[in-house]
Amino acid sequence: MKLVVASGKGGTGKSTFSANFAWSISRRRDVVLVDCDVEEPNLHLFFSGDMRESDVTVQVPVFDMERCDLCGKCGEFCRYGAIAVLPEKIMFFHDLCHACGGCRIVCPNEAISETERVIGKVWDAPVDEHLRLISGVLNEGEPNGIPVIMAAKEAAEGNDLIIYDSSPGTACPVIETIEGSDYVVLVTESTPFGLHDLKLATEVAQKLGVPAGVVINRSDGKDEETEAFCREAGLEIHMKIPFDREIARLQSRGDLFSVAMPEWQERFVELYEDICTRTGGAP
Amino acid sequence: MKLCITAKGESPDAQVEERFGRAPFFIFHDTEQDTYMAEANTFADAAGGVGPRSAQVLIDHGATVLVTGQLGGNARRALEGAGIEVYQAAAGSTVREAVAAYSENKLNRIL
Numbered sequence: 001m002k003l004v005v006a007s008g009k010g011g012t013g014k015s016t017f018s019a020n021f022a023w024s025i026s027r028r029r030d031v032v033l034v035d036c037d038v039e040e041p042n043l044h045l046f047f048s049g050d051m052r053e054s055d056v057t058v059q060v061p062v063f064d065m066e067r068c069d070l071c072g073k074c075g076e077f078c079r080y081g082a083i084a085v086l087p088e089k090i091m092f093f094h095d096l097c098h099a100c101g102g103c104r105i106v107c108p109n110e111a112i113s114e115t116e117r118v119i120g121k122v123w124d125a126p127v128d129e130h131l132r133l134i135s136g137v138l139n140e141g142e143p144n145g146i147p148v149i150m151a152a153k154e155a156a157e158g159n160d161l162i163i164y165d166s167s168p169g170t171a172c173p174v175i176e177t178i179e180g181s182d183y184v185v186l187v188t189e190s191t192p193f194g195l196h197d198l199k200l201a202t203e204v205a206q207k208l209g210v211p212a213g214v215v216i217n218r219s220d221g222k223d224e225e226t227e228a229f230c231r232e233a234g235l236e237i238h239m240k241i242p243f244d245r246e247i248a249r250l251q252s253r254g255d256l257f258s259v260a261m262p263e264w265q266e267r268f269v270e271l272y273e274d275i276c277t278r279t280g281g282a283p
Numbered sequence: 284m285k286l287c288i289t290a291k292g293e294s295p296d297a298q299v300e301e302r303f304g305r306a307p308f309f310i311f312h313d314t315e316q317d318t319y320m321a322e323a324n325t326f327a328d329a330a331g332g333v334g335p336r337s338a339q340v341l342i343d344h345g346a347t348v349l350v351t352g353q354l355g356g357n358a359r360r361a362l363e364g365a366g367i368e369v370y371q372a373a374a375g376s377t378v379r380e381a382v383a384a385y386s387e388n389k390l391n392r393i394l
Contacts, residue, residue: 075339081332084339084361091364093357096332 001281002181003163004210008197010168012189013217013241016251018165019046020258021185024268025161026131032159034152036177037167038120038136038145045254047133051125056136056151057116058099063090067111074103074112095143120148122155132159149176170200178205182279184212185238190220195229202233211279215271218243236278238271286312286385287346288378293321295379299372301352304333310378311344314386319378334358341367350381350390362394369394 005018015037022033023046035041044051061074061083068090075085082096083103094117104112119142123135136152138145145167156162166177178184184205188198198214205212214230216223219240230237241247250257258264275281289306290297300306305327311320322340326333334354338361341349349362349369362369370390372381384390 072339072343079329079332081326081329081334081336081339081357084335084342084364086342086361086365089364091335091361093332093335093360096335096357 001161001183001276001279003161003275004166004178004181004184005163005187006166006174006178006184006201006205007168007187008170008199008201009188009194012168012187012194014168014187015042015046015165016257017185017187017215017217017241018163019043020256020264021268021271022163023127023131023256024258024265025163025272026128027265028269029161030130030132030159032132032134032156032162034156034162034164035133035135036149036152036164036173038138038148038152038173039167041123041135041137043133043165044123044125044135046256047125047127047131049125049127049133051123051135054122054124054155055118056120056122056148057118058097058147059101059114060094060097060099060117061092061103061112062115063092064111064113065089067109068107069109069111071108073106073108077102077106095141098144099147120145120151122148122151124155132156145173146176149173153177168197170197170204174201174204175208178208178210181210182281183275184210185215185275186212186235187215187217188226189218190216190223190226190243192225195226198226199229199233202235213238213275213278216240236274238274239267284314284348285344285346286314286348286350286382287341287344288312288372288381289349289351290321290378293323295319295382296377299350299352299376299378299381301372301374303349303351303354303358304337306337306351309337309340309344311346312378312382332357335361338362338365338367341365348385350385354394359394367394368392 035043072085075083084091120138136148188194213236289300334357
């Protein structure tokens with residue numbers, strides 16, 4: 001089963017939830033946790049373990065100026081503006097290139113070949129016997145994290161239970177993370193901002209045809225508006241994590257609150273079992 | 284010689300657009316024939332990469348001078364690579380006024 005933790009709004013507690021959720025389930029069965037927030041991965045801060053690092057590369061064009069006659073077909077084809085065909089040379093903008101390979105195909109002179117460019121890394125760390133953490137890490141300055149998310153997801157393939165921690169927002173990285181998953185847990189908070197972005201994230205999940213449920217984090221007990229929205233949208237509120245000083249204290253030290261507060265382990269496992277029932281997946 | 288002026292509209296009396304890649308219109312002015320020809324910028328609302336693609340439009344039209352407001356980094360590289368000179372128009376001026384100012388050497392060269 002593939003579960004995504006998303007939120008829309010940043011800072012609602014996706015990573016806190018993902019780390020505690022995955023760790024709690026892993027006391028009962030094997031879990032692979034994947035950090036898909038490749039622009040600022042942080043799940044590794046909760047866990048220790050020796051990581052194996054591998055490069056993520058994309059294919060970018062190389063121009064053979066012996067063969068190129070500056071016909072301009074490649075530049076015309078590139079919808080990302082990565083190739084400018086100047087009067088005497090080709091100018092390539094690697095940060096605009098989406099590595100689609102189209103320029104090589106349309107070149108009538110076979111003047112374009114491809115080379116690998118490193119844009120990020122995948123860290124693969126066994127936390128313990130039952131929990132494995134895979135993190136996608138986009139190199140600083142790189143504009144497109146999608147290939148890194150794909151590589152991190154690919155590294156987790158073949159496992160029975162995978163939990164993906166998505167980036168905030170509702171744009172391409174979130175869509176790439178949700179696509180092909182079985183269920184989305186939307187982590188929100190008791191603020192107008194949390195609710196606003198929860199609505200957007202709900203729409204994304206619906207458009208992608210993936211069922212979703214909600215976790216309200218830092219709940220101050222006044223969640224009526226969020227509850228009303230969930231009722232209307234047919235979203236189950238799976239859990240409320242209170243605005244609690246002890247949880248905040250543990251979290252601020254990089255500790256998992258479900259370790260120090262074992263009653264939460266039970267709740268996270270129950271939440272997982274509830275999702276299994278809803279999706280028809282095996283616990 | 285061919286000048287390109289970024290414009291908010293298609294007439295020579297339209298205001299100069301201060302953005303290069305996202306200008307609604309590129310107006311090409313032939314200094315010898317004293318003609319103006321407007322072309323809608325198909326990249327004005329594109330997601331990204333508008334700088335190099337707009338520079339390509341100038342290159343394809345054979346413009347050697349650009350009059351606009353400001354340039355992004357990728358547009359600057361492409362225009363520089365193509366040897367196109369870039370001048371900054373006074374805020375609020377029309378295309379015609381900007382052309383006159385250019386011919387009187389009154390514009391700031393920014394590339």
